[in-house]
Structures are given as C-alpha cells and as structure tokens.
Amino acid sequence: MGTYLLKTVSLSLLGISILLSQPFLVLGAVITDVRLWSAPDHARVVLDLTEPVQYESFSQDKPPEFHVVLTGTSLYTKKRALEINDPFVTKLTLSELEKGKVKLILHQKKPLTANVFTLKPYQEKSFRLVIDLVDAAQEKKEQEERQRQKETKSKGTKIVIIDPGHGGEDPGAIGPKKTMEKDIVLKVGEKVIHFLKQDKEIQAFLTRKGDYFIPLEERPKMAREFGADLFVSLHTDGSFNPQARGSSIYCLSLSGATDQAAKILADKENMSNILGGAVLRPAAFAKDPNLNQILLDLMQNNSMKESFRFAEMLLGDLKAIHIIKYPSYRQANFIVLKAPDIPSLLVEMSYITNKEDERLLNSNEFQEKIAKTIAASIRKHFRP
Numbered sequence: 009m010g011t012y013l014l015k016t017v018s019l020s021l022l023g024i025s026i027l028l029s030q031p032f033l034v035l036g037a038v039i040t041d042v043r044l045w046s047a048p049d050h051a052r053v054v055l056d057l058t059e060p061v062q063y064e065s066f067s068q069d070k071p072p073e074f075h076v077v078l079t080g081t082s083l084y085t086k087k088r089a090l091e092i093n094d095p096f097v098t099k100l101t102l103s104e105l106e107k108g109k110v111k112l113i114l115h116q117k118k119p120l121t122a123n124v125f126t127l128k129p130y131q132e133k134s135f136r137l138v139i140d141l142v143d144a145a146q147e148k149k150e151q152e153e154r155q156r157q158k159e160t161k162s163k164g165t166k167i168v169i170i171d172p173g174h175g176g177e178d179p180g181a182i183g184p185k186k187t188m189e190k191d192i193v194l195k196v197g198e199k200v201i202h203f204l205k206q207d208k209e210i211q212a213f214l215t216r217k218g219d220y221f222i223p224l225e226e227r228p229k230m231a232r233e234f235g236a237d238l239f240v241s242l243h244t245d246g247s248f249n250p251q252a253r254g255s256s257i258y259c260l261s262l263s264g265a266t267d268q269a270a271k272i273l274a275d276k277e278n279m280s281n282i283l284g285g286a287v288l289r290p291a292a293f294a295k296d297p298n299l300n301q302i303l304l305d306l307m308q309n310n311s312m313k314e315s316f317r318f319a320e321m322l323l324g325d326l327k328a329i330h331i332i333k334y335p336s337y338r339q340a341n342f343i344v345l346k347a348p349d350i351p352s353l354l355v356e357m358s359y360i361t362n363k364e365d366e367r368l369l370n371s372n373e374f375q376e377k378i379a380k381t382i383a384a385s386i387r388k389h390f391r392p
C-alpha cells in the first residue's frame with residue numbers, strides 16, 4: 009500500500025465515465041473500473057484496482073444479495089448505485105463505509121452461488137477482484153441439455169461444435185483500429201452455425217453465445233457432453249509485425265510443436281485462462297482413474313488422424329478465398345484441442361494486427377465468405 013497523488017483519473021463505471029480533474033490524495037487501492045459480463049448461467053463482476061486488496065465477502069438470501077467489503081480501498085464518490093441489465097443481477101451499489109473501507113453490494117434476482125478471487129496484473133490489465141455469481145440450477149440444466157442432444161442424436165446425424173475463442177475479460181488479439189478478436193470470432197462462429205444448419209444431417213452448436221469467458225478446459229468438455237463429431241475453435245492471429253498476414257490451421261501435438269512459432273502461438277492461446285480469469289478447478293486437470301489409458305491413447309490417435317485429414321482439406325478450401333500462411337497444418341500443445349475422442353482443430357482466420365486483414369475481418373462479406381467455406385468443408389468432411 010502506498011500514497012498516490014493522482015492528477016486526473018478516469019473512472020468508468022459500466023460505461024459511464026467521469027473525469028475527475030482535481031488533484032487529490034488517495035490512500036491504498038483505488039477502484040478505477042467495474043465491468044459486468046453476462047453468461048447464460050452466471051454473471052461476472054470485475055473490479056479494476058490500482059493495488060492488491062484485502063476483502064471479506066458474504067451472501068444473504070433475503071433479499072438475495074452478495075456483499076464484498078474491501079479494506080484499504082478508496083472510492084471517488086460517497087455512494088454509487090447502478091441499474092444493470094442482466095439475467096441474474098439487477099443493481100450494483102458501491103459505498104464508502106468509513107475512510108479506506110468500501111462496500112460493494114450485488115443485488116440479485118434470486119439466490120446464487122458466489123465465487124470470489126483476485127487476479128494479478130497481466131499485460132494491460134491491473135489488479136482485479138472477480139466475483140462470479142453462478143446459477144447452479146441453470147448450469148445443470150445446460151449440461152443436461154447438451155447430454156440430451158447426445159442421447160437423442162439420430163443415426164447419420166453429425167454434431168459439430170464451433171468454439172469462438174476468448175471472450176469477456178480476454179479480448180484476444182487487438183487490431184490497429186481496436187477490433188477485438190473475441191468479437192470477430194463470435195460473429196464468424198454464428199455465421200458458420202447458420203450455414204451448417206442448412207444441412208439437415210448436421211447439428212451445430214456454439215460453446216460461447218455472447219461476450220463472456222469460458223475456461224479453455226471447459227470448451228472440449230462441453231463438446232464431449234454434446235457427443236460431438238467435430239470441434240473447431242475460431243481465432244484471429246496477432247503479431248508485433250504489422251506485415252504478417254494470412255490464415256493458418258493448427259492441430260494438437262502430443263510430442264512438441266512443429267516449430268518455435270507454433271509453440272509460441274499455443275502458449276499465447278493457452279494464456280487465455282489467465283487473461284479471461286479461469287477459476288482453477290483441480291479436478292478438471294486430474295486424470296480419470298476409470299478411463300483406460302490404452303483405449304484413450306487409441307482414441308486420441310484416431311481422432312488426431314481425422315483432425316489432420318480435415319485440416320488439409322479446410323486449408324485447401326481457405327486457400328481459394330484468402331492468403332494462407334503455411335502450406336500445411338501445424339501442430340502444438342493447445343489446451344482447447346485436448347478432447348481425446350473428438351477430431352479438433354483451431355483456425356487462425358488471418359491477422360487482426362494487419363491493417364488490410366483487420367478491414368476484411370470487420371466486413372460482413374468476408375465474415376460470410378470464411379464462414380461459408382468452413383461450413384462447406386465440414387460437410388465435405390462428413391460426406392466425402
């Protein structure tokens with residue numbers, strides 16, 4: 009904790025910006041921003057802080073509220089109340105209890121399970137306090153709905169999962185015009201689903217339907233619950249070199265990356281969990297003792313071969329519409345591609361950090377073209 013003399017501070021609370029121009033003295037941490045991300049089964053509130061904080065929190069059922077008291081923290085205003093448009097949270101209030109003590113109350117529509125954790129500064133992000141308010145019943149309902157799709161799938165029908173990368177706190181790569189990877193991949197993903205749905209023998213689903221974060225391990229897990237026949241993760245590449253252009257395709261590697269560049273890319277994509285704020289659930293990483301390792305290896309081998317076959321074909325189809333960065337697919341250790349029994353691949357749809365590629369990615373025409381190509385390749389993959 010230290011003493012800070014701030015000359016101008018921009019405080020933006022859920023889109024409302026206030027510029028304080030008078031110099032004033034601040035003790036300890038300052039809350040500089042509050043963000044809310046709405047997911048189908050939870051709401052996430054993120055507080056940006058200038059320093060790490062001590063906090064205490066508790067839930068109450070009547071009325072349903074979640075309280076967090078932060079010590080050694082300052083607010084600019086005595087009290088702040090904001091109405092929120094979210095399925096679970098109706099209002100957020102911030103108030104100063106006494107000097108250096110700030111209380112946050114999240115007013116809920118119903119009792120929810122709360123999970124609070126802090127995140128350290130990373131890249132442009134400062135210290136953050138994250139509050140997830142989870143509707144466990146809704147979470148279960150969605151999981152059951154995925155399993156129902158798997159159980160009621162008719163013979164000959166294929167299930168395809170399209171995974172728009174990043175989301176919420178994790179914007180992904182950012183273009184020179186501030187276009188965010190998370191927004192482009194969602195738009196293209198929705199279009200791929202639209203084109204796939206024209207085929208009656210294909211059922212297609214998105215892992216992420218809005219601007220919120222899903223931990224990387226959760227994405228292949230969702231695909232397995234759906235009983236998916238194919239998993240495609242959508243991304244746009246990013247580079248410090250503004251000249252870098254073109255699309256590329258990646259498959260999982262169990263034995264090291266194709267080369268250093270592929271390894272760096274996988275490391276960067278795997279960082280998504282840190283940026284997006286994944287809650288570490290140790291169970292998700294542990295091996296299931298009931299699964300036969302030999303059988304698992306066989307499945308993985310088989311699904312990887314199928315991934316390679318699809319990757320080659322999709323690369324050929326993408327080549328017809330845009331620049332291709334490498335003549336063949338590449339391999340690295342991507343967390344999101346680790347479903348042992350589902351052919352999975354990751355598409356980097358050109359470079360958002362290149363001016364011309366960014367312009368293309370923003371255009372509806374190019375988004376449709378690339379989505380149509382991916383959908384057509386998927387159909388060909390199932391019915392060569």
Ligand SMILES: [Zn+2]
Nearest residue numbers: 173180243244
């Ligand atoms: Zn990405």
